[in-house]
Amino acid sequence: MRKFYLTSLLVLLSLVTSFAQDRQFFTGFFPEAALTKIIKNDQKIIFKIEHQDIFYNNSGDQKDELQFTHYRTDLMGFYDFKLNPTKSIAFGVFHRIQEGANANRIIQQFAAVNRLRRLKLAHRFRTDQTFTKGDPLEIRLRYRLATEIPLSGSTLDPGEHYLVLSNEPIFSLQGGEFEIENRLVFSLGKLIASSQKLEWSLDYRTDKFIQEGFRTRLWAKVGYFYSF
8 A cells, every 4th residue: 555655646746747847737636525325226316525626737827836726616416326237327416616607517427337357347428518607508428438456356345455447538519619628547446344435546637639728637536435
């Protein structure tokens, strides 16, 4: 575990140094937590909060600036129900607190899981519509592929660690302009108990591939997840 923390820190510092010369780059801390209430007939309700603080900013009017600035806080709620043991559908609502105008979002989701020996492959398809005062409606299409690998044996048991690698391209349309974003995440997780897990992650995001001002963001994440 200590080796992983040290390696993660070195990777983070290396990436910050590498990207610091980019015109649009910032990095920071990204804690998140999710609470899942399981109800009858394989249905569940999920509440989630995400918070982002910027530590270093090399974009806009804040060139090469060390800081501690609130970027966003997101509040989410989902209703999820299984179609069968490996597929599910979810609907969600979202509220974002940020500088300027806050935002609201409606989310539709389809998820499927495949198991291949030690690997678990998770597919997630999402569409969402974001409403921000003063801005045109933003419509997005997202696909995330994630793989989970137990680090002890072929199955994951309480007290054991696991790795998660995911990638998610996001296609958006807003005000007649098309854009692409990509999110690559590497995580080390621990299944504390059957109902609790903790994850440490590096989350690397790139966007504005088409519009002017290519941007990169690097987040150090920690997440806690509990279900009952």
